[in-house]
Each structure stands twice: as structure tokens, then as C-alpha cells.
Amino acid sequence: MKTFFQNPRVQRSGRTALILLLIIVMTGPEGSGTQPTAGFTGSFGNHMSFFGLFYPQRWVVFLLLTLIVVGLTSLVKMAHRWWIERQRAGNNAVARVAKTLAATKQRARHRSTRLSLYAVALAFALYFPHLVTDQSWQTLVVQDVLVYLLLALGLNVVTGFAGLLDLGYVAFYAIGAYTTAWVTGSLPTPPPFGVHWNTFVAIPVAIVFAMLCGVLLGIPTLRLRGDYLAIVTLGFGEIVYLFINNSYGITGGSTGTNQIPFLSFHLGPIKYLWGLIPEPYYYLTLAFVVIFLLAFSSLEHSRVGRSWVAIREDEVAAESLGIHPLKYKVMAFAIGAASAGFAGVVTASQTLFVTPPTFTISFSINILVLVIFGGMGSIFGVVLGGLVVQGFVAYLTHSPPSIYNAADLYMYLGALLVVMMIYRPAGLFPSRRRRREVSQVEAGTAPDTLQVEIGAHRVQEDV
Amino acid sequence: MSSLIFDVQDVTLRFGGVVSLNNVTLHQGRGEILAIIGPNGAGKTSLFNSLTGVYAPQEGSIRFTNSQGKSMSVIGKKPFRVSAAGVARTFQASRMFSAMTTFENIKIGAESHRGLGVVGAMLKGPATRRDEHRSDKRTRELLEFVGLTAQANTIAASLSYGARRRLEIARGLATQPEVLLLDEPAAGTNPAEKIELAELIRRVRDEMGVSILLIEHDMKLVMSLAERLYVLNFGSVIAEGTPDEIRSNPVVIEAYLGSADTGVAEETK
Amino acid sequence: MKFRLNKTVAAVSSSALLLMAVPAIGFATASSAASKPTFTIGYEGPLSGGNAQLGINMKWGVELAIQDANATGKLPFKLQAAWFDDQGSSTLSPAAAQAAVANKSLVAVVGPAFSGATRSAEPFYVAANIATVSPSATAAALTTGKVKNNFMRVVYGDDVQGAADARFLVVNRHNKKIEVIGDGSFYGAGLAAVVAADAKTYGAKVTTESYPESSSCPPGTAPTSQYTALATQIKTSNPGAVFYGGYYCDFGLLLGALHSAGYKGAIMSGDGSESTSLISGTSPKTAANGVFLSAAGGGSGGNFTGALESQFLKISGGVTSATALYAPQAYDATNAIVRALLKVSTKVPVSKIRASLIPALHTVRFSGVTGTIAFQSDGNLAGTGAGQIDYYQVKNGKIVQFGHN
Amino acid sequence: MLDVSSAVVRYGAIEALHGISFEVRQGEVVTLLGANGAGKSTTLRMLSGLHAPTSGTITFEGQDVTKVKAHMFSSMGISHVPEGRRIFPQMTVQENLEMGAFGRKDNYDDDMEKMFVLFPILKERRKQLGGNLSGGEQQMLAISRAMMSHPRLLLLDEPSMGLAPMIIDQIFHIIGEIRDAGTTVLVVEQNAAQALRLADRGYVMENGAIAFSDDAAKLLHDPRVRAVYLGESVD
Amino acid sequence: MSYFSSHFATLGHEFWGLLVGGIANGFIYAMVAIGYTMVYGVLRLINFAHSEVFMTGAFASFFLLKFLVGNSTPNAFESVVYLIAAVVIGGVVGALVALLLERVAYRPLRRRNAPKLAYLISAIGASYFLYNFVGKEFGRINLSIDAPYTNNTVFTIFGATVQTYYIVIFFVGVTMLVALDRLVATSKLGRGIRAVAQDAETASLMGVNIDRTIALTFMLGGFLGGVAGFLYSIPVGAVYGMGFTPALKAFSAAVLGGIGNLRGAVLGGLILGVVESLSVAFVSGAYIDVVAFGVLVLVLLVRPTGILGERLGRSA
Secondary structure (H helix, E strand, O other): OHHHHHOHHHHHHHHHHHHHHHHHHHOOOOOOOOOOOHHHHHHHHOEOOEOOOEOOEHHHHHHHHHHHHHHHHHHHHHHHHHHHHHHHHOOHHHHHHHHHHHHHHHHHHOHHHHHHHHHHHHHHHHHHHHHOOOHHHHHHHHHHHHHHHHHHHHHHHHHHHOOOOOOOOHHHHHHHHHHHHHHOOOOOOOOHHHOOOOHHHHHHHHHHHHHHHHHHHHHHHOOOOHHHHHHHHHHHHHHHHHHHHHOHHHHOHHHOEOOOOOOEEEEOOEEEEOOOOOHHHHHHHHHHHHHHHHHHHHHHOOHHHHHHHHHHHOHHHHHHOOOOHHHHHHHHHHHHHHHHHHHHHHHHHHHOOEOHHHHOHHHHHHHHHHHHHHOOOOHHHHHHHHHHHHHHHHHHHOOOOOOOOHHHHHHHHHHHHHHHHHHOOOOOOOOHHHHHHHHHHHHOOOOOOOOOOOOOOOOOOOO | OOOEEEEEEEEEEEEOOEEEEEEEEEEEEOOOEEEEEOOOOOOHHHHHHHHOOOOOOOEEEEEEEOOOOOEEEOOOOOHHHHHHHOEEEOOOOOOOOOOOEHHHHHHHHHHOOOOOOHHHHHHOOHHHHHHHHHHHHHHHHHHHHHOOHHHOOOEHHHOOHHHHHHHHHHHHHHOOOOEEEEEOOOOOOOHHHHHHHHHHHHHHHHHHOOEEEEEOOOHHHHHHHOOEEEEEEOOEEEEEEOHHHHHOOHHHHHHHHOHHHHHHHHHHO | OOOHHHHHHHHHHHHHHHHHHHHHHHHHHOOOOOOOOEEEEEEEEOOOOOOHHHHHHHHHHHHHHHHHHHHHOOOOOEEEEEEEEOOOOOOOHHHHHHHHHHOOOEEEEEOOOOHHHHHHHHHHHHHOOOEEEEOOOOOHHHOOOOOOOOEEEOOOOHHHHHHHHHHHHHHHOOOOEEEEEEOOOHHHHHHHHHHHHHHHHOOOEEEEEEOOOOOOOOOOOOOOOHHHHHHHHHHHHOOOEEEEEOOHHHHHHHHHHHHHHOOOOEEEEOHHHOOHHHHHOOOOHHHHOOOEEEEEOOOOOOOOOHHHHHHHHHHHOOOOOOOOOOHHHHHHHHHHHHHHHHHOOOOOOHHHHHHHHHHHHHHOEEEOOOOEEEEOOOOOEOOOOOOOEEEEEEEOOEEEEEEEO | OEEEEEEEEEEOOEEEEEEEEEEEOOOOEEEEEEOOOOOHHHHHHHHOOOOOOOEEEEEEOOEEOOOOOHHHHHHHOEEEEOOOOOOOOOOEHHHHHHHHOOOOOOOOHHHHHHHHHHOHHHHHOOOOEHHHOOHHHHHHHHHHHHHOOOOOEEEEEOOOOOOOHHHHHHHHHHHHHHHHOOOEEEEEOOOHHHHHHHOOEEEEEEOOEEEEEEEHHHHHOOHHHHHHHHOOOOO | OHHHHHHHHHHHHHHHHHHHHHHHHHHHHHHHHHHHHHHHHHHOOOOOOHHHHHHHHHHHHHHHHHHHOOOOOOOHHHHHHHHHHHHHHHHHHHHHHHHHHHHHHHHHHHHHOOOHHHHHHHHHHHHHHHHHHHHHHHOOOOEOOOOOOOOOEEEEEOOEEEEHHHHHHHHHHHHHHHHHHHHHHHOHHHHHHHHHHHHHHHHHHOOOOHHHHHHHHHHHHHHHHHHHHHHHHHHHOEOOOOOHHHHHHHHHHHHHHOOOOHHHHHHHHHHHHHHHHHHHHHOOHHHHHHHHHHHHHHHHHHOOOOOOOOOOOOOO
16 A cells, blocks of 8 residues: 555655645635635635636636646647657758757847847837726836836845845835835925925935935845845834834824825926826836846946855855955845835825835735746846736736735745745746856755855864 | 065964964965965864954964065955955865856956946946956956966856866956965866966966965975975974975874874885 | 646646636626716725725625616616725725726726725825715814815714714713723724823823734734733723724734733724624634724614615625625715716716716715715715714624614 | 775766775775875765765675665664764763664663773763864764664774874774774775774775775885875886 | 833833733743744754744634634633643644645755755745635634633732733643753654754764654644644634734744754743833833844844854753
């Protein structure tokens, strides 16, 4: 009997069955306080449309899906085998197609091809508002995609480039948003010089302020490594949250403020008000996304970027070459904070409202998921990951509530993180360098620099 | 100038109750190839770490004097400051940035002493470009010098042991040091590579005027390369002298071959 | 090969998600082809999350009212509803409001349900000239000092409720020392402030404490332990009564902590806590026994009766209107909008209808299920001061009426 | 007793052992010599399952142990005294010894007493923490800890490292006693002369391969050995 | 000035009450902190998902007590039986969830020798998955726990009343902590755990099965965490997000006492519980969490090895 369970095929099928059950329950109906088992029973017993064809019980749908997927994959596999055999046999047509494919792949690496790809993407982004007729979608794209993208780009500098896991990243976002509220005179604290400034003024102020906080936080904490840094930043994020939540006299406390004005532009005869129509917000934010994107990508391929990589890979060696690790780490913090600060301005000036619950730890995790999903350290990966994950999230969140519960978001994101770490720890589109690093650590040929170290360097006597 | 480049006086380094270096005094002349030998656990790497600011010995003084005659105390300085002053090093188990290419590894060394230049880096201004060109040029020169030009775009982790050692030397040299500390450069290399390595180290001194301080177990290499040696045992200097003096020093033989081993030493003499 | 089956799982799960999304597309593009123009009445409130039940109650009320209105067949237009879920959260409500504003056939909104959510959504409704009639947002500050307010409500504001609660605790129940705790939310802190001020005028010794609501109701994290320490402090300072301005989620936590600490005095909270979920969320359930609650019942605090109730039961799936808190209020709020719509010209673009609805609503006066519905210029239910506040008490795990002011 | 044939060990992309073969016979002391980085420790780690070979086979007492996991070795009769002693620093001497007998289900009090006879100093230090012992005491503890599992083959990695000459003599003396009591010993040593005088046979490793091997007595006088240690040229 | 003096005046009155409450909370923190400290000891890893072990323990006992107690009022004997049953089920479920975590979120990474960062991210993911999953299945509002006992004042000390609840926490806490301490100090399993904590590789040379030992370590920590979850939930009920804050505080406690050090975790837990409780009198109660996180940040920055220092795998 024991040998039956030890059979790898049985084990694999068992594992798959368990995961399938989990998925059925995960996507099933909600339980409730009064009927805690309703979620489980409903997950199997309820009915569900199968592509509109018929309406069986949910588990039947999943079973059918599994069969279809297994069937399709084996078909694809057969085709693939056939393809390879034909290619090997030298079949002309097939070989030609294969060659073209390989060449395209090669060309994608080429600079000009990449640039034209980016141009197409940008053109699409510029045209996007005309594709969606429902204006609320533009709002959502700004608030649920572009803002997240800005944040992910910033966190990518901290976590991807410099290798520092920052779980309190949301704090800088909060600082940006609250600075906007402060500068425009919407907080109990009087605005600077008693003037209710134009919201545009908030952009530089918020960025500078966030960077300053990044430096102030970074200098003491960045001596810590790995898990400890993560926990301290998490603590910092919570403290910022609790502060803004409780300081009624300063931040308005847990009720926040709803007095922030729309963005507006008064320069002599030119006047423009960013009002209810979300399109201008979309373009403004898009412009900043592109600016940050360009700036960060040249940063990555600069001396600064290389120094980060050096510190990330081997801090001791980097220091022995004359690189000041703390300085570079603090800088990564400050740069990451800048983009979060700006994202805060966008959010505050578009929702006209800031309130503490936006700035909980979950938000940091959400951003982290984007960075990790796409591929830490790879700007392309982060943008693509951000668009895919956040686009899907935005779509589901704002679909009618009967279909998807927004509260389940973190269940899916959490599962995604675990699955990613097991199968694709470097992300879906990692930078080549990051992928190498991960595989080298795993092979034991490179030190794991994120190894937890408490306090100062552990003594390593020469052997 | 016959000045000393390193002047180490009575250095004692302790970890908790363990004495790792005990009253070590040594000095290195400018342009000298100096070696430190000793059995495992004798404190050689601790000495290197003290010389480069990784450890701060509790007692004694370590002074480094550059070619302009500017002298500084190393103890209490951070490694990056020591590096900026003109001290470069390699590590026992070579510590390249293993996910980077050979070229990138060296380039990091070549540009590490410049300022931050974040804004410039983001904007890619002309000054930044000029800088990049300069670093690239220097990197190419060094690749040529250590003979790694062909492997410029190879990932460091897939280099052979010998090539890694040369890469580490080039990376150290890229920081434009006055003294290069080599921690067991020959470990894991094959005899042919050892010969090339010795040649390279000599060229570093002769052509670049960089002093060499060397830890090495391969006695053949040490004896042929070093002009003077210090022998460390249990954290103390037990002998000092030229290779020939060291080879015939009974204290050294005892440290290496064991107390009851005088017989062997005599027999083979 | 090794991970083949698990890849299968990944594929299945993603296709399952897609399957879930398919009906969404269908929903979004649904349109009716009636000859009469179709107008949308929006509802903004919590349809998911911890406060979903309250929101769903109101949704039923709105559904019932629209069904009724369409069924008369006398309307020159057809009505439909659109649901905007804000989870009762002030963070999510701007997006919900923006989505409502963007709906091209939407003329007015029932809701938002919660005061905090109302506050953060209002700038958008104001900018778009949309009238909002809330069945339940009672925060005093939403109406204070406003003229021709686009926001109106069919319940009495917290100033009325707070005054009644203070009178109840001090005058009726003879408590001389009262600790008033606000949850820091727009609604809870406001109510607590009114109670504290009024209790002082009745001569009680009042201490106040502000405790930010933990986010255990809406999704997020729950810093729940804080009540243990607060409860210990209350137990030692031993006031005759504790008043809590906030929602049932946190109030339940406070009750559990007070029970564990051994506090024996009177405890009271307002309409935000008046929910059966309070009892199921208080540990142990017995800790909720004896607690007083208050709620603004409107005019007579009526429920649906007769045919209306049986229709309602169909919509709600068997939940009676007496249990479905705020469903009658939502019904009345929707009807107020329908009546106003009948007063204005609907042959003009929707943006004009929106704007004309606000003054029209201020002239509406009718006898609804919960009492007479008419609005003052500031948006409050007409006749403030005469409003009836119902008192309840938890007895043996049930909320029972205790009396009224 | 132990037979290694063309074993290859890799660390990621790097091959640390390039197919080494050697054997250890019942009752003898065999020593592995070589410079730092030659692959001696890696060989021992391979023999106790800490680093599985990517190819080649290891046979112990006729049983294929190539793929056996590290924690199984002690109960199979192979004990490994790792490089640098690796005493459990926060456990007392007695607890360390008990750890040595971790895999045993029978009573091992007698064995502990035997160890105390072999190393009387350990008895004195019985209640002290392992981390507070001197280097020599730690080495003794490490050896007796390994002996607690009744090994038939004892692997010793640099037992003399960092120890004073007097202590080294003592340690080697005890290794001799252990051999005399019937345990086969494979010892990796920097201290070539001392090791060779104790051993029956020796293998000299260079760059992850076995360069040459011979009877210990002959190796002791082999100029190639001397070249490795004192850099004398071999002519 | 006047702010503090007025608070001092009330403190005398409230001190003992707050102290009792603080110690009770402290025991809960200590039990959770043990889980962090043990896993840290063997893996050098902060088990971020430990908060969910805590939460599931509470849910397990919620369902058990719902079944056992229901609407009845248990007598003294029943109280004890129910209590023990709830403790056991909370602990067992906690241990199982911890084991599951180890198998799903950690072991695949350990097999691959993945970078530490991957572990941490995987743990965060597991934590978010678990608590939202529970939220989805059991609703996102507090579920009332049917208390297995009637909460009365048992005795009074310096004017502070000590309730049944506190007595329960005290007894369960002390029993658990002492039992664990003895287990780790004297049993063979404990020796294996300590050996793995001090030097995993050498431990495996001694015949310790590292995989099994790590799994058991997770389970032991999980057991205590689950029991703590039950105790904690008695006055607050069970709710999906209940783990986050207390677990973060427990982690602070572990760091405060010296992570990796079992007794340090207990000491840290008690100190944190008391400090936090007393801070209600000094600082506004609203800032109580800031106190805890402030302690965490300060300890890590000033003395990262904690009060008792990092004595990994040390039994005593």
C-alpha cells in the first residue's frame, strides 16, 4: 500500500488534485460569519456557466477545463515534436519558418528593433483613451495602473537594482500624498507660508520631501541587511501609517482630508483645469511614467547602476574597490522615494482626497508583487508585469461585484508570490543579470548577500 | 624614495577571547614584492583584513604612505576609504561579481572613485559620456594587460580559476592602487597558470610600479616571486627574511612540518 | 516534465479566471431597446467587504423602489439601477463616484451609504451636479452650514441622535461619569463629539478617548489588541457608562475586551453598531448582552407591510424588512428621486437633468414608508429636532427595541 | 572497505573534483595530502554525503553509498570530523558527545566513559560549553564525538589545524590508538610529515585530482611532497 | 510637564490593572515569539507567515467551541475539559498549518538553495494567501468565540481585578513555555533542533535528519502559535486579519529578547506586553502600536542582538 503512495505518478496526480480543489474553493463563493461553511459547500455545489454552453455544477466545469487543458497541451507537445523532427529532417518550409523565428528573436535584442517596439507601445498608450469610451476606465487606468506602475518603477530601483527589500515603501507614497494636501492647504497644518499653493507646486515639494525622508530613514536602517531591513522598513511603514491615522491636529487623523483641489494651470492667459474628465490626468501621469522610465533605465546602465549591482552581489568586494555602500543604498532609497512621492501627488490630486487606509502595508506588498512578477531589476519586466497584473486587477475590481470580490485580490497575489518563488524566482521577464545571480546562488557559486546578518559583520576567521 | 608603503607596528586583533593577531610588526617598502606565509589559521587573512579596513585591530598602528608622501592611519578607516587611498586587494576565495561580465567587473573598479553623479547618470549628459569612455578605455587596457581581452564578454562565474585570479588583479588595478594585496592568488590554479600568474604579478610591479603584498601557500610560487617573506604562526610573526633564509629557518620548518619532524627536514636537506 | 501537471493547474486556473470574467463583459455592454428613454439611478454603498450586509439591504430597497416605479407604467421614462460598490470605504468611494459620474444615463444617486465614503465622494458629485440621497449617512458635518446641498438624507443626522443618546445615558439612566470613545472615523468621531458635548450639558463628568477604528471590517489588517489595554484602563477608572461612536466591527472587539477585563457598567453605541453582526462578532456572545444601541428611525421607523413586504421578500430572498436594516430608508430615498424626476423635464440632456434634480428634490414632500420625507436646504431631513430616535438593547443575543426618545 | 571510483564533484559550473579514484582498506590509516584548494576537504565531504558526486561511485563495505544522504552515514559506520572541528558551541561537552550518539538507540553511557578515559580533560570539562574550550580540547571533543557512533571508518579533516605542536602530537597519538582499536582512518592533513608517519598509505592531491600515491614511508621521503610544502624545486 | 504629571497621578490608580493586562498579553506575545525564534534558529529566516498560524489556531478552536459549547453555560468541570480541548485543537491545527507552510513555501526553495530574499517573498506570499483565503471562506467579520468558561473576577490584587481570562492565559502560557523549554533542553528532538540551529551541516554528520528536524521545529512553533491564537481570540473573536499586528509585535518581542533565544523570546514578550499596556496611561492609547513598532526599530538599530543576545540553539 505504501508503495502505491510512493509512486511519483500517484504523488503528482494527488498533488494536482489537491491544487485543483484549492483553486475550486478559491474561486468559489464567499463564506460568511453566520454560515462559515457556505464557501466550501458552494464551491462544489453551485452552478457555473461553461462558456455559455451549459450550466453544470462548478466542479464539473473545472474537471472539463482540466481535461481540455491536458488535451491541448499534449496536442501542442505532439505538434512541437513533429515540428522538431521535420526541422531536423530538413523540411524546407519548416526550416525556413524556424530560421525566420530565430532571426526575429535575434533582432528583438537589437537596439533599433527594441526602440521601434517601444515607439509602438508608446503610440498605443497615447491612443488608449480614444479606445475606451467609458471614461471611468481612464480614471481606473490612471489610479489602478499608471500610479502602480510609477510605484513599481521606484520600488524596482530599491529592490531590483540595489537589492534592498523595502516593505514600508508605501510610506513614501503617503508622504507624497499628504505633502500635496499640505501644500494646497487642505490639512489642519497650515500650508507653507500660509499660501494655498497650486497643486503643481506640490509636485517638486512632494518629491523633495519624499527623498529627504528616504535619506533620513535610510542612513540608520540601511546598515541592516536582508530580513532585518525588511522588518525595519515594515515597522517604519506602520509607524507612518499610525502617525497619519492618529494625528488629528496635523494630518486630519483617520478621516484624512477631502479638500484637495483639482490640478489647474494658470499661467497668464493660459488656463486649464484638470476636472472630472480623467483624460488630462492620464496624459500627465503617462508623461511622468515615461520620464521615470527613461531616467531609471539610463541609471541602470550607468556607473551608479553598476555600483548597485556590485553592492548587491558582493558588498565586501564592492567596498574593497572603493564603493561607499551606504551612500549608494541611501541613494537608491531616495530615488525610489521620489517616484513614490510623485505617485502620491497624482493620487491625491485626482481623488481629491487622502485618508490613511490607502497607505497600509498591503499596498507595499501589492507593489512588490508587480516588481517580482515582472522580474526584479528589469525595467521592461516591471512595466510588463505591472501592466498585466494591475490591468487584470483593475478589470476585475471594477467589474460588477457579483463576479469578483475586490477583497480577494490579496489571496490571488499571495498565491502568485509563492508560485513565482517556487517556479520563477527571478520573475517572468528578468534581467539576464538577475537570472544569473539567482542561479549562481542556487548552485552555490556565488555568495547570498542577502543572508541575514545581525549587527556587524560576522567574524570570519581565515581558514 | 625608499619610504615604507605599509608600516605595521605591534598590531593585536582579538575576536572575543580569541587572539587572531598578536603583536604583529611588519613593514613593506615601496615597490617591494612581499609575501606572508604560514599554516592555516595563522592569521594571514586577518592581517589582510586589518590592512584594508575590514577589521579594526584593538592595539597597534597601521600606516599607509602614498607616493606623494601622504601618510594615513588605516585602523578605523572603512574599506572604501582605504581603497581610495591606494590599496587594492583580492580575496582568498575569489569574489568577483560573478553575474557580471569580465569587462563590467573591471569597469566597476575603474570608476569606483568618481563621485555619485546621479543626475548626470539619469540625463546621460556629455560629461557622463566622457567618463564612460574613459572608463571603457582603461578597462580595455587592463584587459589587454592581464590577457583577458578575448574573454571580455564572458560571465565572470564561467571563467577558469586562473582567469578569475587575473580578473581580480585587473579589477584591483583598475582602482589605480599603489599597493596590491593578493590573498592566495594561486589557489586552485594549475601549474601552467601558476607560471603565468607569477609572470603577471611581476609585470604589475615592474610595469605599473605597484607594490605587491602576497599570501600564498604554493611555496614554489612564493619562493620564486617574493623578495622578502614574513612567516606567521598563531597570529605572531615567527620569522622574516629572504626566501633562502626562510627555507632554512628551523622555526619555520617546525611550524610547517611539526615539532617532531626535524628528521625529515634534515634528511632532505 | 516533472512540473507538467502543475502547469496544467496554472492553465486551468487562468482559464477559470477568464471564465469568471466573461459574464462581466456581457454585463457591461447590456443595453435595453425600449422606446422610452432609460435613466439610471445609481446606488453607492458597500456591496462587498465587511459591511456588505448593510449595503445589500439598501440595494434591495432601491431594487424594490425601481421595480415599483417601472411597474406603475405611468412614467414617461424607464428606470434602471446601477451599482457602485465602495465597500463602505472612504478610500474606494472616489473611484466609485467617478464611475457613477461617468455613467452617461445616470441622473442621481442613492447613497453613499456611509458617512466617510460620502465625504470623500462628494467633491465629484458636486462637480458633476449630481444629487445624492443617502439612506444612512448621518454624520452631522455633511450638512452643517450647506445651502441647497446636493447631498440629502432620509434619516436624521447625528446631532439629533447624539443628543438623544446623551440624554438617555445621563438623564434616563442616571450615569454621572461617562467615558466617550470615538473610532476616529468621520461618522464615529462626529457622533462621539456630539454625545460628549451634550452629556456635559446634562451635568455628567465626561472623559473622551479617540481610538482609531481597526480595519478588521474592511479588508486589511486588524490591530485588534489595542482594546485589551483600553478595556483594562476603563475597568480601573470604572465610569458608570461607556459610549462608543463607531461601527459594530470594532465595537464588538471593545465589548469582548471590556468583558474580559471585567467591566460591569453600562455600554452604549449608535446606529453604526446596530446590527446583528455585532452579536456574532462579539466574543463571547454574552458580552454583548445588556448593551444599548440607538438608531434614527425616521418618522415612524416603519417597515414594509402587505404587498410591499411580500415583494421585498422576493428580492431579498426571505429576509424581512424588519431585519434588513436601512432597506425601507433606501426605498424612500429612491422614491424621492423618482418623484423629483417627475417634476423636471426629461427631454433634455442628462447633464441638464442632473442639475435640475437638485432643486427639485428640495421641493419634494411625500409620506414614505419611514415617515414624511422632505429636505431642508442643508440636506437634512425636514423637521430636525422632532425626529424619533429608537433605543435598543441586546437581550439574550438579540437586539430588541427598548423604547424611543 | 571504501572504494571510490572516478568521482566527479561540481559546485555549479565549476568542477572541484575531476574524477578521482582511491581506496581505503580495512584497518589502515590513509592520508590525503595536498595544497590548499587541491580538493581534499571536498573529497571528505563527498564521502559523508555532504556533497553528492555528479558521477562516479562510492562503495563502502560492498554497499553502494553514492546517493545516500548525509544523516544516514553515521549509522552506516562512517563518522566525519569536519574541518575546523565544528563543535556545537552552545552545547556542553556532554551534550556534544550525546549528539555523536544521536543515531544510536542503545545505551551509550559506556562509550562516553571510554571517551573520558581516552581524553580525561573532557571529563573535567563535561559541563562546560563546547564554545568555551580551547582549540585542542575542541579537537579532542570533535574526535570523541565522532567516535560515539561506533564508526568503522573515521574521516578526519585537518585535525592539527591551528593547534600547538604539543597538542598535535597528542592528537596524532590518539588517532593511532583509535586505529589500533580497530577503526579505519582516512585523514586529510596539511601537516604532511606527521600524517605520513602515522599513515600506512598516502595520496597526494593537486587541483582536484590525485597526483600520485604511495606507501606513507616512501612518500615521507619523496621530494615531490617536499616541493608541495616548501617550494623546493624537484630536480 | 503637566501632561506627564497628570498621567502619573492616574498611573498609581491604574498601574496594577494595566500590569495584569500587560502580563497576560505578554504571555501571548511570548508564545508567538517562540515560533519566530525557533524557525529563525534553524533556518536563519523570519517566518513571515507565522501570523497566519496564529490566526488558524484561533479559527480551529472557534469551530471546536462552537460545536462543544454552543449556547450552553459550561460548569467548572466542563470548562476545564473544553479549555484543554480548545488548546489542543488550536495547537494541533497551528502545527499542521506551520508544517504545510514549510512544505509548500519553504522546502522547495531550500531544496534549490534559493537566495534568502526568495524565502522572505515566498513567506509574505503565503501569509497573504492564507489570511485572505480564510477571510473569503469564513467571512471577513469577527466570529464570536463561545467562551468555554464564565469570566468572573477571581481575586483582586492592589485594587486590580484578576479575571478568569487572565488565569487561563497564565496557566496555559506557563505550562506551554515550561514544557517547550524542557523539551528543547532535554529531549533528543530538542537536541537535534539545537544542533541544527548551531551547525546544520555538522548535525547531519551526527545523523540528524535536517528535513525532519526543520519540519518538527515549524510544528513546535506552530503549536504554541496556534494555542496563542486561541487565547488571544477569546475576547476578540476569530477574524482573518487578526494575526498581523500581534504577530509583528511578537516578532518585535523575539528581537527584543534576542532572536534565536527561547528564553529571550519569553522575556521580550513579557516586557513588550507590559510596556505596551502601561503606555496606555502615558501616551494616548491610540499610539499603542507605535510603541511596539518603535521598540522594534530601536532595538534593531541600537542592539540588534537583543537583551539576552543571540544564543542560537541554546537551551538555557
